[in-house]
Amino acid sequence: MKYSVMLAAVGVFAAGAAVAQQPIRIGVLYPLTGGGAVYGVPAMAGHQLAVEELNAKGGILGRKIESIERDDKLNPASASSTMKELITKDKVDIVLGGLASSVGLAMSEVSKQEKVVYISTIPKSIQITTDKLHKYVFRTSANTDQEGDTMAMLAGKNKLSKICHLELDYAYGNDLEVGILKALPKYAPDAKIVLTLKPKLGATDFNPFIPQVMAAGCDGVLSGLWGPHFVSWVKQAAPLGFFNKIKWISGGEIGSHEIAGELKGEYPDNVISNAYELWYHGNDPSHAAFQARLAKKLNTQETPQWAALGYIGVMYAAAAMEKAKSTDPDKVAEALEGLSIGTPVGKLTIDAKTHQANIGQFWGPMVKKPDRAYRIMEPAEYIQPK
């Protein structure tokens, strides 16, 4: 009897010691295959960079970080099941990532059910931090209201009177449309939307839409066509002289170097757009060092903007656990509310009520430079929500 009590006591101590040494597990999902990999892979690189840096400094709460990385396949159903597996099987302490808004919403739902903190690092749908907000979900990327507000402001500033509106027909496009329409009367009261078109997500053929926009007689386009959608549009519309007459004000980070660097001479005139981060232009003293480390990791000077978002997600997770002195989801969630940290794009604060970080974006016209083969954003203005 005595022995068994002693053995049990030893067992308890041993278990306690094992817990203290166990790594902190961060689950992360980005699209690593298929069309979303263009962004998911660099975002994951930023995520890994942050984990490596933290581990080099001793991890979080003195424990090493183990990053468990999964492919969300840009698919909400697949992301849900993978995230559940991360929580139940891999016992992760927190989940980060997502790229598509539809995936972000699905991951938020799992986080709510399983009571595990989820930091949405890229998905922009406003619903994540409004209608579908709950205790465990936080966002460190911009959202569709914020992006829509800036786009409406730019429409006013550029004195657009007849606007054609292009959005992709899914969560992000629909929510961005709402954000723009909400803000437009404030900035451009006289502007009229003469045509709204919604190509499908993943469309490669925009020929059914291009002639309609050209015939509508608008002086500007507000667009949410991101990445490959924008590139395909440019390729099909440019031969018709589309961009000679029409100002293209776009969300979806087509001002990022990923797009400009690939399109090079094919990048059209008259584009004003956004980017989270620009390797050639910083707004914070820490940016240059971050960019240099990223350049070393990725082995290219011209680093992709998505890495910063993956990076910031991990920094927030670490800061919250340090502040909570725990990995308990309830305590970490409380710690995230109102938490401020320094990031490569400046100091950010997560709003305690909306769970939304006040991250901004660079906005500006994409201009040619005599000494460069690709366009750059200049002047790039960092616009942060109030």
Place this chain on the structure above:
Amino acid sequence: MSVTEWRVPSHEIASMTLTMFTLNAFYGLALAMNMFIIASGLNLIFGVLRVINFAHGMFYMFGAYITFTVAKSWGAPFFVGVLAAAAALGLIAFAIERLLLRHLYDKEHLMQLLFTFALVLLMSDAAKMIWGTDQYSVGYPPGMGGAIDLGFVVLPQYQLFLCAIGPLIAVAMWLLVDRTRWGRVVRAATQDREMLAALGVNVPMVYAAVFTIGSALAGVGGALAAPRIALVPGMDATIINECFIIVIIGGLGNMWGSFLGALAFGFVVQFGTVLAPNWQDVLPYLLMLVVLLIRPWGLLGRPEAGH
């Protein structure tokens, strides 16, 4: 969300002017021709080998990526890139057929399906290793990046070129299959390959050649699509569905059927998306449904004997 009220009734589209009609018809035709080139390869392979090649979309993607490497990274002329894509895909396909696929002809269809599906996964990983996950862009060939002004309508040059090359390939395939000795052998192979072998024809080599040509067509299709779209991982996924739809509409194994199927697909997608944008996702499937209700064996297909 009450977003839809903001949609402007498409009055300009409803009263489609001559200009808009011509432009849309032209775009529909260009899309059809690009799709025909790809689908005709799938159709040829099915017609002779009776193999449904799921990897055909992947061959298309490789065609586009190879064109990118040759024409952009190496700086060769665009059409050298197209030829390189055709040659490379032909070579890859020949190797696949000789080393692997030929063992599966006598197996059940499920084995063949699983095999071509496995090819999709393998090639998708290979593409990731070779080209990474970046997005790529191939420029228009010189002199084809603009448009021609016909007075009442302006037509982009490259799409005009696609409209010309599609029928050329169709006629070339028709001559090859219907007007040459080799074509007769191929057609005979679809009927009775044991008899053909007994007559002294090297049937396995006929099969290998058909698989090579069919796959090279996917490569050419991808190469020709490259200047007008963004090249991204996953670009194979939708194209394979669309090719199946075209081949099924036209009638499995029938080349002119695929041509008609591609035309139907091109016009329905182009005009349908303009007139009923909310239906853009289902339009091709709707087209297939309607055709199959009226002609279950496709436009130019024939009901299979014994069924």
